[in-house]
Amino acid sequence: xxxxxxxxxxxxxxxxxxxxxxxxxxxxxxxxxxxxxxxxxxxxxxxxxxxxxxxxxxxxxxxxxxxxxxxxxxxxxxxxxxxxxxxxxxxxxxxxxxxxxxxxxxxxxxxxxxxxxxxxxxxxxxxxxxxxxxxxxxxxxxxxxxxxxxxxxxxxxxxxxxxxxxxxxxxxxxxxxxxxxxxxxxxxxxxxxxxxxxxxxxxxxxxxxxxxxxxxxxxxxxxxxxxxxxxxxxxxxxxxxxxxxxxxxxxxxxxxxxxxxxxxxxxxxxxxxxxxxxxxxxxxxxx
Numbered sequence: 001x002x003x004x005x006x007x008x009x010x011x012x013x014x015x016x017x018x019x020x021x022x023x024x025x026x027x028x029x030x031x032x033x034x035x036x037x038x039x040x041x042x043x044x045x046x047x048x049x050x051x052x053x054x055x056x057x058x059x060x061x062x063x064x065x066x067x068x069x070x071x072x073x074x075x076x077x078x079x080x081x082x083x084x085x086x087x088x089x090x091x092x093x094x095x096x097x098x099x100x101x102x103x104x105x106x107x108x109x110x111x112x113x114x115x116x117x118x119x120x121x122x123x124x125x126x127x128x129x130x131x132x133x134x135x136x137x138x139x140x141x142x143x144x145x146x147x148x149x150x151x152x153x154x155x156x157x158x159x160x161x162x163x164x165x166x167x168x169x170x171x172x173x174x175x176x177x178x179x180x181x182x183x184x185x186x187x188x189x190x191x192x193x194x195x196x197x198x199x200x201x202x203x204x205x206x207x208x209x210x211x212x213x214x215x216x217x218x219x220x221x222x223x224x225x226x227x228x229x230x231x232x233x234x235x236x237x238x239x240x241x242x243x244x245x246x247x248x249x250x251x252x253x254x255x256x257x258x259x260x261x262x263x264x265x266x267x268x269x270x271x272x273x274x275x276x277x278x279x280x281x282x283x284x285x286x287x
Contacts, residue, residue, distance in 0.1 A: 018130030019085065023093045026123025026134055031102035033116030034182070035059060037109070040167055040175065041120055042160035042183035043137035044070060050163065054170055060094040070136020077143055085132035093123075093134050113178045117185025124186065125193030200273040201252050205243040205259060206230075207266035216258050217245050246273065 026045075034041065040049040048062040067090050075083035106112060127134045141155040150158075160183055168176035207213055210227075217223050228242040247255055252270070259266050 015085070015130040018126050019089050019132060020092075022123040022126030022128075022130060022134060023089060023096055024123070025119050025126060027093055027096040027100055028102050029116050029119025029121075029123060030059070031097060031100065032105045033112045033119065035097075036104035037107060037112050038171075038175070039109075039112055039116055039182060040163070040171075040179045041117060041186055042163055042179070043135045043156070045120065045135050046160070046163045046179065046183070050167055050170070058098075060097045063097070064090060064094050067136045070133075070139045073143055074133070074136070074139040077139060077146075082132060085130070086134070086136075089127055089130075089132050089134050109174075109178055110181070113181035114185050117182040118189050120182075121186030121189030122193060125190040128190070128194055200246050200248060202244065202246050202271040202273050203252075203255065204269040204271075205245075205266055206240060206268075207243070207259070207263045209263045209266075210241050210243050212262045213259060213266070214243055216262070217243075217255070220258075221247065221251060221255065223247060223251075 030045075030049075033039070034049060035052075038053050040046045040053065044066050045063065048059055048066050051057065051062050051066075052059045067086075071083055071087050071090070074086055106115075124133070124135050128138075133139060137156055137159060141153075141159070144155050145151055164176045164179050164183075167179050205213055214225050214227070217225050223245050226244045228244060230240045230242045231238070245255075256268070259268060
């Protein structure tokens with residue numbers, strides 16, 4: 001029981017530190033790069049920046065106001081804990097934008113787009129690792145995806161296209177184009193922080209020389225292997241063994257090269273895996 005409470009406290013502390021780092025990174029990206037140069041991004045933050053630029057209202061208030069519906073949606077869709085953490089993170093971000101004295105660093109548009117997106121995306125990604133969001137777009141996208149055929153990625157892309165179109169009409173085309181660069185920088189940073197180097201690939205291999213491939217994966221790559229029993233559905237009907245393994249993104253080229261050496265005619269299918277729990281991969285994960 002005592003160990004369980006200790007683990008819970010450690011988890012909460014880790015989440016708190018991640019969220020604090022996320023808020024710091026996002027406020028630095030906004031105050032030192034995007035706000036002084038009237039740049040915008042995608043998502044709720046992008047809407048807030050766009051409205052702030054057009055009306056002159058303070059970004060801190062807009063970030064809280066525009067995120068309120070998304071926090072309520074998050075409470076209904078994900079849960080009370082998520083909504084509380086998200087509310088607190090957004091309020092702390094708004095306060096940080098008011099009181100933390102970050103200064104403008106550069107006026108070069110490309111540097112602003114890249115580093116503004118990098119630090120803002122880093123902040124969003126760290127907050128997500130801490131179990132909340134500081135940009136409500138993902139919550140809305142999750143809600144819409146559950147009630148339609150669109151994926152979360154498709155919905156976020158459509159929402160951002162609308163934001164960038166508004167920027168092109170109400171601000172100017174240059175601002176809209178730089179906003180797309182900012183968004184690309186931010187979304188890639190979010191993806192890297194949430195998935196990191198631990199992006200996993202599921203690999204299905206059908207080969208006549210399956211034993212050699214299996215031995216290489218187990219002995220050389222130190223990975224687990226699952227063998228499926230299957231039946232060939234093309235030409236001659238016969239039983240086949242299907243080798244399945246999971247490797248990290250960085251190991252994929254090594255595995256591909258070895259399979260080509262052992263059996264150039266091997267049939268190989270790769271699938272990206274969003275999340276993974278337990279197993280041999282997690283125990284040998286790259287750091």
